[in-house]
Amino acid sequence: MWKRALDRAGVSDARLRRDFTEQRRAVRRYRPAEYAAARLLLPEALLPHVVAAVAFMHETDDRVDRGSRDDGDDRVAAWADWDGHVRKALDGADPELPVLRCLVHTTEHRPALRGHVEEFLRGSEREAEWTAFADDAELARYVRAYSLPALMLTAGLIAPEDPARRAAYTDACHRLIAGMQRLDFLEDLSEDVREGRPGIPADAVARHGADLTRPDAALGRLVAEQADRAAAEMPGTEVLEAAVDPEYRPFVRALVGVQRLRLDAVRRAGASLATRSSGPARPAAAGLLLGEWRSRRRGLQRPR
Missing domain, CATH: 1.10.600.10 (Farnesyl Diphosphate Synthase)
Structure with missing residues (x-):
């Protein structure tokens, strides 16, 4: 089923298929209920895009949380560093991380997601503070x-x-x-x-x-x-x-x-x-x- 979902989501490149599969494992691990709902109740072609979005959200939260809980400036600096990586990837730079390669693919196939990513990145600074x-x-x-x-x-x-x-x-x-x-x-x-x-x-x-x-x-x-x-x-x-x-x-x-x-x-x-x-x-x-x-x-x- 997963291979068919990747096909229907336009994921044909071998490396990108591995990237999506890696993100799928991560999402199943830390968001099991959400993954089960998407797996059972959404069209197959949408599932890889949901995986990409959830994986990106979790990665963003995780990177902000790497800053010290007692130091707001540290957390904001962690957010700013990640914000730069994401924006470069969305603007055409070759993403180094699988989670960003998946995100870029999904924004290409679902262009409206780009606006939501931009708004989420701005909001993530509020989360850091x-x-x-x-x-x-x-x-x-x-x-x-x-x-x-x-x-x-x-x-x-x-x-x-x-x-x-x-x-x-x-x-x-x-x-x-x-x-x-x-x-x-x-x-x-x-x-x-x-x-x-x-x-x-x-x-x-x-x-x-x-x-x-x-x-x-x-x-x-x-x-x-x-x-x-x-x-x-x-x-x-x-x-x-x-x-x-x-x-x-x-x-x-x-x-x-x-x-x-x-x-x-x-x-x-x-x-x-x-x-x-x-x-x-x-x-x-x-x-x-x-x-x-x-x-x-x-x-x-x-x-x-």
Whole structure:
């Protein structure tokens, strides 16, 4: 199946096929749920491009994180160095890294991705600089500057061509990633606190009198409040479904469904997030993906 997907994505050069296969292994390792959803629910010809986009996003995050967590200038310098490498590759220089060779190929076959890459690179500087959020307004600016462009690296690959539908789709993606980012910060609370970069707005922490290192009632109330806000921010499944072409609807239903499972897990974890992370129950996530895969198969088998 993978070789056929490479063929359909226009990946014919032997070295480039090896590059894509290397990135596929990496994405399967650090983004197994996302890879499974793309593998089961998206057209084969799109899968290598999704792999290229996700691999690039992860590489960017990893390089920024190589800078010291205690030194914002160090992180910004790491971002600037990577930004230069990416822009040279996109402008025609021979990329030295497999991840960039894959990215260049995908931008050539999916030209709209170039704009999303540019916006993501600008937003990545914001990611390098932040240490905490004072309030929801500051978190919202972070989501708009960084989280949305990160999502659009992949979400943009299935965006509709019609400008009005594309605008509605991007708005729905913005709402989705606002809730997803808040969930990320809840799931990773213990790790973020250890690194000195908690993602829960400081005014909410103060309002509940919570200690982010202490699994008590105050933290439980804070987690419940933030989970409620994440749920309110995310659009309903039907909003995203209406904004994409029919072939992509099983994928977006699964994407939204997984976020609901994440919400359930965060609510169950509550104050224990001070000491451990959380995530969607694997059997439930697998069942969701399988159900949407069957739905997609039925759609493909209907007479046209």
